Amino acid sequence: MDNRKFQQLANAYGADLARWPAELRSEAEAVAATPWAQAILADAASIDDLFAPLQTPVAPSRIGRNIGAVTAAIQKPAGAPTWWRRFALSGTGLVTAGIMGVALALSNTAPPSAPDQGAGDLLALALSYSDSPLLSTGDRYEP
Amino acid sequence: MTDDADDEALMQRVARGDETALRRLMDAHMGRAIRLGERIAGSALDADEIAQEAFVRVWRHAARFDGRRARFTTWLYRIVVNLALDRKRRRRHLPIEHAEHIPDGALSADDVLLARERQRLAEAALASLPERQRAAIALVYLEGLSGREGAAILEVSEKSFESLLSRGRAACRQFTAAALAAGGGSNG
Numbered sequence: 001m002d003n004r005k006f007q008q009l010a011n012a013y014g015a016d017l018a019r020w021p022a023e024l025r026s027e028a029e030a031v032a033a034t035p036w037a038q039a040i041l042a043d044a045a046s047i048d049d050l051f052a053p054l055q056t057p058v059a060p061s062r063i064g065r066n067i068g069a070v071t072a073a074i075q076k077p078a079g080a081p082t083w084w085r086r087f088a089l090s091g092t093g094l095v096t097a098g099i100m101g102v103a104l105a106l107s108n109t110a111p112p113s114a115p116d117q118g119a120g121d122l123l124a125l126a127l128s129y130s131d132s133p134l135l136s137t138g139d140r141y142e143p
Numbered sequence: 144m145t146d147d148a149d150d151e152a153l154m155q156r157v158a159r160g161d162e163t164a165l166r167r168l169m170d171a172h173m174g175r176a177i178r179l180g181e182r183i184a185g186s187a188l189d190a191d192e193i194a195q196e197a198f199v200r201v202w203r204h205a206a207r208f209d210g211r212r213a214r215f216t217t218w219l220y221r222i223v224v225n226l227a228l229d230r231k232r233r234r235r236h237l238p239i240e241h242a243e244h245i246p247d248g249a250l251s252a253d254d255v256l257l258a259r260e261r262q263r264l265a266e267a268a269l270a271s272l273p274e275r276q277r278a279a280i281a282l283v284y285l286e287g288l289s290g291r292e293g294a295a296i297l298e299v300s301e302k303s304f305e306s307l308l309s310r311g312r313a314a315c316r317q318f319t320a321a322a323l324a325a326g327g328g329s330n331g
Binding site for chain 2: 056
């Protein structure tokens, strides 16, 4: 490593060779022992010292507040489906809607001698399916 | 603190919707995300919002994380840096928050010797830098990242990143010298 390269790296990475690119560190250490390089590193250290006061840790209470805010945010996702959208989009909702549609169609075509009995049965069937675990959609919309 | 393997394992759990895993990542990295955001954005309030938004994005986009391409910290810091730079650009027309610290002759030699003044001087020097130089300095000197990692986060070559560091350090030196001269001091 020539002096120019050493100076460039000191200008960028400062006096602590541990910050320098790992693949150049052993070469740099060999140069660093020379008086010329020692002066370069001493000068670089004065700038390193400027940044030292900025390495203060963040207060735990502040970290805790921010973690709490993120936790609250992810538990209340924006645009969460409303209950009726969840119902409509779920398998249960689709099956229920289909059966109810058939029931309504039958109620309009059934003979007057058996008014609405078949439709009523189908409606009851549809509502019973709406809570069936067989039609559960898993945790797709669960928080 | 977690290591890289832990972070990757936790990210796999986060991608499956495990809030406990996210909590562990936040315990390990929230402090550094806040500090990095504050150094780049120049505002504590902005830094809190940036760090929060970064982890909300980690939660929402965990499935996109690929541990073979980047460490978790590199991925997280890139999100933080981009959020902080975006915020600075949106507010460019406003006076910078640290304007009160720009050397104006108010600093005395005695003040500069005090730890509090040293911190204010360092904050002011950093705040005076162009945003990408400030980000480079914060990544290497405050967060301890390598030049290669910093370059990956800012999406520049290592040579360009070294140039950002060199120019940033030179500007900080000038700023400090001006502050000390204005305060009548000879050294700090």
